[in-house]
Amino acid sequence: MTHEHAPRVNHRFDSLTINRLGLWLFLVSDASFFIALLSSRFFVSGTHTPEYVDQVLGLGLTILLLISSLSAYRAEALFEHGNIEGAKRMLLATIGMGIVFVFGVAFEWHEAFKHFPPSTGFGTILFTLTGVHVTHVVTGVLTLGFVYFRIRNTTSIGDNQFAVEGAVKWWHFVDVAWVFIYPTLYLLK
Amino acid sequence: MTAFMPLVRGIIYAAIGYAIGAGIALSIATTTGEPSTEPMIVLGFVFAVIGWLMGVGMWTTWGRGWFGKSTTMDITGGWERYLRFNVDHKVIGIQYITSLVVVFLLAGLLAMGMRYELMDAGQNVFTKTTYNTTMSLHGIMMVAVAVAAVMGGFSNYVLPLIIGAEDVAFPRINALSFWVVPPVVVLLLLSPLFGGFDTGWTAYPPLATQTPIGGLLFELAFLTFGISSILGGMNFIATIITQRAPGMTWGRLPIFAWSVLAASVISLTATQWVAYGLLMIIFERIFNMVFFSPPGGNALLYEHVFWFYSHPAVYIMILPAFGAELEIISHFARKPLFAYRWVVRAFALIVFLSFIVWAHHLFTSGMGESLHGPFMILTELISIPTGIVFLSALGTLWRSKLRLKVPLLFALGVVFNFSIGGLTGIFLADVATDIALQDTYFVVAHFHYTIMGGEIFAIFAAGYYWFPKITGRMYNETLGRIHFGLMFLFYNITFLAMFAPGTVGMNRRVAEYPPEFEFMNLITSLAAFALGLSFLPWIYNMLNSWISGPKAADNPWGAKTLEWQTTSPPPLENFDEFPVVTGDAYGYGDESVVHAKFPNSTNAVPAEGD
Amino acid sequence: MTAAAIWVLLTIIGELFFLQMDIFGEPVTKQAHFIDEAFILLMVLAIPIFTFVITMILYVVFKFRAKGDDLEDAAPVRTHKKWVGFWLAWTTILCLVVIVHPGYTGIIELRETNEEEPDLTVNVTGRRWQWLYEYEGRDVSLYSKDDMLVLPNDSLIRFIITAEDQDVVHSFWIPAFRMKIDAVPGLTTYFDVNTTHTGHFNDDVNFRVQCAELCGLDHSLMFTRIEVVEPAEFEQWIADEAA
């Protein structure tokens, strides 16, 4: 039963499809984590939101992330059309907004510490929700940065399609997660 | 000596990583307040795991690629390939199986210690603290074995073969999910040295937030183990979706692959919840947060989150076990799997229901009484799809031509044991009886019947069944029968006797108990020792046959699934020539159904074994 | 036919064996009575299923094992509509039956007394590793591990249970009464029992309050002895204690 020329693969999918599937599965899994996170809010501090919560900051951060999602989307679209320079600009813009977001959260933590430290019910929830989310933002910024470095000297799409696509999708996911966190944390009465 | 280099490097890098992580935590702590050890351990551990992974070979095979450098991937070689970051699914499967066998034996020895202590009512060898730590360690190590042995071990080895693939979808992630297991085991074994943890494997807070450092090690270990399990689930789903051989339609997929798919869906989504629960406990410990402690926190939150994972987790354990059981029964009964389509539907229903029954662990927890009824109903509904698995097993056996080999004996053992385990589950699902039985030895007996009687027996069935494929050698049939006979007998005595103290008022997790219950415990303990000894013929058989057993044929069982249509053990890329699937795998007694063709091979029809 | 006969025989033996067993001892409260009946009913229903599985395995092993080196395959029966339908039908029906009875009926029975005014209310607090009791309106409290929890017979007793704030989860379980519920810091739980028999810890160890949720070091020793006495005797005891 020996044959010289065994085919190297025995399935119909290219690696891009497989990677996409893998990423989606990972997002499903991570979404499950966020559901756990969000549901604990109601357990620990009901639907009550203290007055001290900085509504303006919350809204600002939300808008910032939504815009960054747009620029990330542009980066991917431009890259796919071979406009590497444009894609790089958009990536930088996204990374910049991400960094501003991280500082925004840092500022919020600074303020929040005075009113509800982690040892109070609402503080626990606020620090955990924003903390876990901001960790995702940081990984998002790092991945986008990685991608930027990978494509900075290229002129064609090459084998970087999934790198760009994956990083951008991850960023969208981080934004969507915030879209759920924001009302849960800020808007409930 | 060079063979051990990756491990040595891993340990050194882990030490360096630990120093870095602990250093960072220390410097943060000194600037903001008084330093404490727990944050140092947590951060140190995170970096240590990264160091360990990079050291054992993740850096050269994977990490360099992130920075645009070249990677080397060496998957050939002799035994030394098992000691490094290897991406071949067959190697990873064997790595999982052998390490988990060791964990199983250790946890079993701990159980022997517990049974020795429980032989009489008083306090003998253990202090209360060491008993609790022993019990908790036994629980968590066995749970780890139960979650990872079929999934990480046997599915890793068999799944790509059985669907005709050359590997899993993400070989490097696969290796990653194995290599985080050794740190888990190390943490668990270290924890008794740091005060242990007396919370049981369920780690309910506030108790769990107050344990010594040993408890923190346990929480980190469980959390890390969860990550491994999530990555494994993701990999198997992607593998089954994308790597099937041409012609392997969903309707032709062997039942074992279906069961792995079902279990993977659970481990992909539910495991995040326990990770979250444990993370919250760690946050409570190091940031003084108040998830679970009043005022502010809610102790029931953890119980919900924990069981939202840990109930589905029992189906991560049992579903692949059912898959292996049915697979073996069909091949040894020389008869197509009965009601195949219904079994697939049943698996899907079990997965769905498993997510919405968790609160049957909480009937006495003080949660809202309005939840009792719905959760009782949903839980009892699971018996319908589970019943279909029994229908399939019994239907396949009926009017078959049974070949009573050791794998089949164990598979029949699963049918027998799990019927007891499953039916006693109904007593616990019933609110009224559960109020009496919760946290008694009745529950302990129930879950040893389901996990050990169901899953561990299925693992042994799978172990004997795939032994010739994995090792290329045949085990000793007589010793195998002796092992089965002794294990089946003493297993049943041990755990049947364990129902009794539960109904008459003995609670679990105690080292001393009223003397009235001494007699039943003595029976259990004596039978448990005999059960322990019954593993000796197995250990001898496995080691001896692996080293010097007779060479096994490629297809000693004459089974039709694809893993038997290649050499034993299979070549690096699994098949010298890849198969094209033309029918399902259960065409016994039916010439018209041919599972696979090898277009270039003269040997198109699978050879019949002896 | 043979298989059916074995099954019936095993079932009869199993049921007879079980029904003459004294599993729990005497139920000493109305609730214990309900619970024991539920348990017995479930067992009566479970035995035929279990004997069916045993019968099938035994029968198949003896009847259908391949003899000698018979390498034939069996006849390829892949499924059987009627059998599958029949199997689905009986499992579903049985499942629905146990959901209604003893499932739902059991829940209702245990809550029967919730609206009633209890004859005696005992406030229970769990603390590592001891239970504290207050007889409501009776000016009697028990603080020591060695105290005997005395309860009146023929009465509706309500236990209102919690744990101290900085403590951990315990579980208030009285094996003889078959009832238990967790004592959770920050949460108040309760259960009711109607006592129907007198009894004393010295005669039956199950007359004890036992902590049933792992709470650390002395979890196993977190118990209180119980004595159930006639109401008159109980009033006498209360008077003595209060004095």
Ligand code: HEA
């Ligand atoms: C592999 C593991 C496994 C499996 C498969 C199961 C299966 C089931 N379990 Fe079990 N269980 C555990 C492992 C498992 N369990 C563990 C580890 C614990 C304790 C954890 C701890 O506290 O430490 C536990 C605890 C546990 C409890 C909580 C007890 C308590 O603490 O108070 C309950 C309550 O409902 C329960 C119920 C069930 C039910 C209804 C099933 C069902 O899935 C069973 C269904 C099967 C059948 C019913 C038999 C076959 C069916 C037929 C032949 C058809 C006809 C039958 C009928 C119509 C009834 N289990």
Ligand code: HEA
């Ligand atoms: C896969 C799951 C699994 C398996 C296989 C087992 C196997 C065994 N378990 Fe375990 N058990 C659990 C999962 C499992 N357990 C869990 C989850 C808990 C709950 C923990 C908690 O409450 O938090 C538990 C709790 C538990 C308790 C209750 C403790 C308590 O509440 O206080 C007891 C008591 O007897 C027990 C006994 C045993 C015994 C005797 C075996 C035996 O089957 C073990 C047999 C194996 C061996 C003995 C090892 C192999 C033999 C050799 C190496 C040869 C040498 C032999 C000798 C020295 C004799 N287990």
Ligand code: CUA
């Ligand atoms: Cu209190 Cu256990």
Ligand SMILES: [Cu+2]
């Ligand atoms: Cu469960």
